[in-house]
Amino acid sequence: MPAASNSPTGARSRVPGLDNAIAFIGGGNMARSLIGGLVSRGRPATAIRVAEPVAALRDALQQDFGVHCAEHASAAAEGADVWVLAVKPQVMREVCTALLPLAQARRPLVVSIAAGITTAQLERWLGGDLPVVRAMPNTPALLGAGITGLFANARTDAAQRADADELLQAVGPTVWIDDEATMDAVTAVSGSGPAYVFLLAEAMQAAGVAQGLSPDAARALVQQTLLGASTMLVEQSEPADVLRARVTSPGGTTQAAIETFEAGGFRELVDRAIAAATERGRQLSAAND
Numbered sequence: 001m002p003a004a005s006n007s008p009t010g011a012r013s014r015v016p017g018l019d020n021a022i023a024f025i026g027g028g029n030m031a032r033s034l035i036g037g038l039v040s041r042g043r044p045a046t047a048i049r050v051a052e053p054v055a056a057l058r059d060a061l062q063q064d065f066g067v068h069c070a071e072h073a074s075a076a077a078e079g080a081d082v083w084v085l086a087v088k089p090q091v092m093r094e095v096c097t098a099l100l101p102l103a104q105a106r107r108p109l110v111v112s113i114a115a116g117i118t119t120a121q122l123e124r125w126l127g128g129d130l131p132v133v134r135a136m137p138n139t140p141a142l143l144g145a146g147i148t149g150l151f152a153n154a155r156t157d158a159a160q161r162a163d164a165d166e167l168l169q170a171v172g173p174t175v176w177i178d179d180e181a182t183m184d185a186v187t188a189v190s191g192s193g194p195a196y197v198f199l200l201a202e203a204m205q206a207a208g209v210a211q212g213l214s215p216d217a218a219r220a221l222v223q224q225t226l227l228g229a230s231t232m233l234v235e236q237s238e239p240a241d242v243l244r245a246r247v248t249s250p251g252g253t254t255q256a257a258i259e260t261f262e263a264g265g266f267r268e269l270v271d272r273a274i275a276a277a278t279e280r281g282r283q284l285s286a287a288n289d
């Protein structure tokens with residue numbers, strides 16, 4: 001897997017944010033995060049359209065970002081050269097099938113953020129012969145602190161890869177993936193990953209309260225500990241095991257906790273959880289074909 005990249009291969013000379021109109025098909029949580037990132041990075045709201053059947057979500061997007069919203073996918077997709085498919089995997093086939101005539105007439109760059117759904121499925125459902133990029137962002141995108149794994153099918157040229165890269169970099173760094181089969185692992189690690197950290201936060205808070213801390217104190221201690229440890233992981237060059245060793249005094253408190261985690265099969269549990277999420281991605285593809 002290549003390292004996180006700020007310069008996709010073959011990027012053409014371009015004016016960031018001013019190239020193409022973008023249509024979001026689906027205006028839910030992830031679309032909202034991406035739109036917020038794009039607008040805050042200076043992409044004109046007039047160049048962003050959103051298709052969203054829920055009126056309250058349309059109103060909120062229109063009011064918060066000034067983007068044009070429509071009820072039906074084709075109304076947003078018309079006139080856009082980049083389509084971001086941000087609906088659930090379970091409705092993706094139906095959404096694509098409805099867009100097939102327009103996709104064939106317009107030949108947009110298609111960027112899907114759906115878990116599991118493959119570029120071959122999307123291309124087939126949209127009538128074939130289209131550049132398709134499969135992207136997997138995550139919810140910290142809302143704060144511009146996301147990370148996105150990206151895979152492009154063979155019909156996607158360097159300029160289109162650069163467009164997709166720029167789009168997702170509005171909410172954090174990107175990592176290009178060479179083998180699409182591993183996109184389900186990207187989903188399992190970073191797409192779903194924020195939820196694992198939130199689960200750890202819940203468990204640490206509850207355990208702190210069980211040891212006598214007030215809920216407020218436990219929450220504050222856990223929040224800043226996770227933030228501080230994450231910042232160390234990102235900003236210091238040492239790997240996680242070295243940082244962990246520095247906290248773990250021989251015979252001290254941390255060692256007592258780490259030994260308890262290890263004895264309880266913590267690593268195997270994480271391995272099984274990520275394997276289950278990866279497998280679920282494959283199932284989402286097969287079940288919605």
Ligand SMILES: NC(=O)C1=CN([C@@H]2O[C@H](COP(=O)(O)OP(=O)(O)OC[C@H]3O[C@@H](n4cnc5c(N)ncnc54)[C@H](O)[C@@H]3O)[C@@H](O)[C@H]2O)C=CC1
Nearest residue numbers: 026027028029030051052086087088089113114115137138
């Ligand atoms: N929530 C997360 O952490 C992440 C989600 N994803 C993927 O992003 C996609 C969207 O997920 P969320 O934003 O969380 O879900 P969401 O449910 O908040 O958003 C999906 C939106 O699509 C709309 N929709 C349904 N049918 C439609 C149609 N025919 N045309 C246009 N819009 C339609 C729904 O009304 C809804 O607002 C999913 O495929 C998911 O796998 C990817 C990365 C992270």
Ligand SMILES: O=C(O)[C@@H]1CCC=N1
Nearest residue numbers: 114115187191192193
């Ligand atoms: O749970 C899911 O299926 C989606 C994809 C990654 C995060 N949420």
